[in-house]
Amino acid sequence: IALTEDLCIDNLVAKWDQTLMKDGLLAGKQTMPEEFAKIYWDEKSKLLAQDVELADWQGDTGSVSGKLNKYRGWISHIDAGSPVDGNTSNETSVSLSNIVTIMRNMYLAIPNNLKFRDDLVCYMPYTWFQMYQQALLAANLFHFTGGEQEYTIIGTSVKLKPTYGLTAGTLSTYGRMFLTYPSNLVVGLDLASDQNFNVRVDPISNKQLLVDCEFSRGTQVYFTEDIVEFTIHGS
Numbered sequence: 001i002a003l004t005e006d007l008c009i010d011n012l013v014a015k016w017d018q019t020l021m022k023d024g025l026l027a028g029k030q031t032m033p034e035e036f037a038k039i040y041w042d043e044k045s046k047l048l049a050q051d052v053e054l055a056d057w058q059g060d061t062g063s064v065s066g067k068l069n070k071y072r073g074w075i076s077h078i079d080a081g082s083p084v085d086g087n088t089s090n091e092t093s094v095s096l097s098n099i100v101t102i103m104r105n106m107y108l109a110i111p112n113n114l115k116f117r118d119d120l121v122c123y124m125p126y127t128w129f130q131m132y133q134q135a136l137l138a139a140n141l142f143h144f145t146g147g148e149q150e151y152t153i154i155g156t157s158v159k160l161k162p163t164y165g166l167t168a169g170t171l172s173t174y175g176r177m178f179l180t181y182p183s184n185l186v187v188g189l190d191l192a193s194d195q196n197f198n199v200r201v202d203p204i205s206n207k208q209l210l211v212d213c214e215f216s217r218g219t220q221v222y223f224t225e226d227i228v229e230f231t232i233h234g235s
């Protein structure tokens with residue numbers, strides 16, 4: 001996977017000259033301070049991380065999207081396997097009125113060989129996570145001691161993880177979620193020495209900011225039968 005960009009420093013002056021460019025417009029056009037390169041790459045890396053997470057879940061080599069067609073994502077592997085159906089009540093939508101029932105049924109659908117694990121996680125869209133929180137509050141079914149950053153299916157140890165890869169992209173129109181243990185979802189990577197992440201000023205023109213990002217990545221699922229999946233019926 002490669003990302004390359006040539007950015008004209010002149011076009012960046014308006015955004016950054018007040019805090020980061022050298023004094024004087026001409027000086028700002030000629031050189032780029034190291035501070036800007038750091039801020040730019042911090043912003044770029046956050047967006048790149050979102051794209052990678054989207055591809056990890058929704059990747060499909062047959063997709064027309066350049067963000068999704070580089071490798072198969074976990075959903076593709078799961079759908080080709082034998083996951084457990086977590087939509088046991090045949091829900092055709094997700095709302096505040098049924099999200100508590102949906103989460104309870106996901107928990108009850110956990111296969112016997114996973115029932116005693118303490119590391120199960122339910123990966124879900126942010127919107128469904130918010131619905132579940134609000135539904136529990138409305139029903140007075142909550143207990144917070146303060147400071148928690150992790151939430152669970154109420155009354156269980158199954159952690160809830162709102163996931164960008166299940167929130168955006170094609171799933172934003174209907175949504176899905178998956179319950180399993182994290183080590184069942186595999187990511188394959190280069191060695192660190194094989195990756196290339198670099199932001200630099202073009203030494204020739206001194207007016208172009210050159211961005212290089214190259215790496216290899218892929219996903220796999222060890223045991224699809226160890227996954228409880230929820231798909232809205234009719235989707």
